[in-house]
Amino acid sequence: SFQSSAGRNFGFEEQVPHDERYVWADEYMEVVYKLWEGSWEDGAVLCDKENGVYADPARVHPVDHAGVRYRVAGPHLCEPSPLRTPVLFQAGSSEAGRSFAARHAEGTFILAPNPLAARTNIEDVRARAVAAGRRADDIAFFQGLSFVVGSTEEEARRKNDEIDDHISVEGLLTHMSGNIGVDLSAIDPEKPLSELRTEVAHGAVRGLIEGAPDQTQTFADLARLITTTRVVGTPEQIADELETWAAAGVDGFNITYVITPGTFEDFIDHAVPVLQQRGLMRREYEPGTLREKLRPGSGPRLPARHPAASYRRTKNRENFSV
Secondary structure, eight states, X not given: OOOHHHHHHTTOSSOOOHHHXXXXXXXXXXXXXXXXXXXXXXXXXXXXXXXXXEEOGGGBOOOOEEOSSOEEOOOOXXXXXXXXXXXXXXXXXXXXHHHHHHXXXXXXXXXXXXXXXXXXXXXXXXXXXXXXXXXXXXXXXEEEEEEEEXXXXXXXXXXXXXXXXXXXXXXXXXXXXXXXXXXXXXXOXXXXXXXXXXXXXXXXXXXXXXXXXTOOOBHHHHHHHHHHTEEEEOHHHHHHHHHHHHHTTOOEEEEOOSSTTXXXXXXXXXXXXXXXXXXXXXXXXXSSOHHHHHSTTSOSSOOTTSGGGGGOOBTTBOOOOO
């Protein structure tokens, strides 16, 4: 977690510096890759009921990881799923976060203030993925948006105004202060955002800066970020807006609610049929694993170019490096 209070609950007197947390995360991924990909060989599970043999012990291995932060003997406690490594989602758009996503992620959550910032983020991360030996399309990007749907534009605007009437600006500022580790109430709202120095939530700040080419963002803009990713309009207008985001490279959307369950119900009942008519959203579930649904034709397992694949055991390779 990025919060100092959470760090204290795990025995840290102060929060681990931002980039160091990603170093920690890299070792964590190394551990779970060893468990998911290298602990159980293919064919280790026999399910031989007649002889009472569930698995061949010679094909189930400890991982014996000994690193800076983790010491894990293994083996993994359960047999592999069809995916082996589950689908890997990541959130974080800082410099370190983008590099981490480029190495590991299959899907990444972003919170860009507009399609321009989303495109800048996406192109940067995809270039880093290629530099890391992966393909640019190995990572899907999911933008966080909330929706206010009306049968007419006037109705949608009226509902949006009612939501704004109930929003606490002080509450928004408090929430954002916790996210970025800075007391916004003590800062001039017109101060340039480029002067911010913090050990948390670098991605939110960077997204704002990339969203305006003139680089004139202020702390007031940061406070308004919470409300800028709201799409207001008729189902057709919402579909038009989502197409604009998709043209910027966004693969999907993480719906954040304004009210619950109302936000979801309105979107499902009114926006979804329009998106389906335009061929932008599936009409029914399809067979296969989550990975195959996200990347049709990919197969259930990670490709050989993903770093997790280096921990797989093969006939010609009995052990992986620790």
